[in-house]
Amino acid sequence: MTHTIPFKNLLDIPADIRFRTVLKRNQERNEMILGYKLNYLSMPEGICSRENEDDGMLLVLLVHSAVGNRAQRDAIRNTWARSIRQFQDIRIILVFLVGVDQNNRLMTNVLDEGTVYQDLVILGMMDTYRNLSLKSMAGLHWVNTFCGETRFTLKLDDDVYINLPLIVTMLNKQNISDISSYDEKNSHNIENTLNDGLSNMDMELSSVVGHGLVGYVNRKSRVMRHGLWGLEYQQHPEEFYPDYCSGNMYLMNTSAVKLLVKAHYLYSNLNRTCSHDIDAMSTLGQIRFVPFEDVFITGYLAHNIGLTCFHHSGFPHCTKRESANTLF
Template sequence: MDPFIHQHRYELLLNQNVKCKGKNVFLLVFVHMAPGNFDGRSLIRSTFGSVLKFHNKRIEHVFVLGTTGNATLQLEIEHESKRYMDIIQGNFIDSYRNLTYKLIFSLFWVNNFCNNAKFVIKMDDDIIINIPLIVPYLSEKLKAGKTVNVLECKTITKNIPVRERNNKWFITPEEYPFTRFLPYCAGHSSIMSIDVVRKMYRASKNVPYLWLEDVYGSGFLSLLLKLNMFMPKFYFEPVLSSLYDKPCSLFYLNILKNDTNALVLWHTITQYEKRVNCTFKY
């Protein structure tokens, strides 16, 4: 029994318990980010994270962090948290192999402090959200009554476990004995309705732990909950190939994590905001 996954023994070192209180939150965005990535948080706050309302729909953002052993760094994070009031921090070590802890901690926080949101976006720090497109897209779902069992992402349907020891994604047969992974959402981003967040959080108490967060969350938990993943054709595009084009994708992936490119793309998105006329149907 893993104390974080199966018993949910999370403690909040930093919390924003009034982030959603008394607000009609349409969309909550939680961003998985390393504690020391101050520049990344600043970039998001100055781009899509600066938009608190769009088409009269309330948007809230939180940055999700684990603990750091560096006392100086922790003090800086606490100062940042007091200034911006958008950081939550859990009592697990922030590391690549602890991303599953971070995911379930995020679900824990949403369930306890923002369960009035209609939709939730989980994302990494290399994603840019096309707010002028995502809000109308989700609003159409709301109008059509399609607000249950929503799980949209870049779907990975054919992937095998990496068995080479020097590889970042090396996984032993003891950790995962099978020759293929179940279909799952690529870890960089996903859209969920609030009921999916609640169901995944509860289901994690009964699903064996795996450190590959994307395989665990949208693979294992989705299978247990019988959720169907869906990827719209316009789900995401790379930032580099989209800097000056009409922004007709919901998300843009900044693979190089280049701040300048991110700012240019956000400028393109805002320039098209009132006249974007994409050809796809919602």
């Protein structure tokens, strides 16, 4: 018999017995993301823990996937992800990031899949297109919390094929961790944007202007008013988005991940009183909230803390589904 999991809003978590058991076991992992309580329904235990002191981690591959995309995940496991095994002197971690679905059968299957493969991070939020910004920030929070010692994080979608050996070669040859940019016009002191109530928090962000992201940079992208990517004028009165990295894949160093997570937390707390109304969160401090994760994270959020997205020709931008999304 098939059951539909009832929900009222983004705060609700699927409520059958199995989910309650998982939630109870993982209560200590609950965090606040954009005002919503985040639950890790399931995650691989100790996937980023060191085996010895010299065991440095080069790269976390954070693959965004939907609950029902088992075929895409298996395709990745059986193709380009197999090359992870050839790297014996460096550590590369692959995780798939998914949310929850109303279909109880799909959720049961994905929990079983996570148990078998130990490469799924299952978030306690509805897996919908309009929740991608929330989902992406939750993914970065997970990396920062559980894989904080990694040098790089590559965010990519589950329809992307990458040449992993070439990426590793590039990361080892090019000192991307030292890529920096200082744009005095766009940079500002984060501390001045915070309420007095947050004055006792760690203000390390106030002096940071030097780290970046790497991807395919979209410049002067016009805001659409209709369709899946449409925003009404009252939601986004500006005609253009800020420059941002295309969301199918972008690369960050560990400093960029930490800064994005910290900045997002601080700005979310500025609007704590209205955090349960997603329409009321159209502006977080000086950051405009949009449901499109690439625009929100690599555009508005990054720009407001002095992060720059650097363009790299190895990161293609595909506008058609049938086009091959291939990195390098």
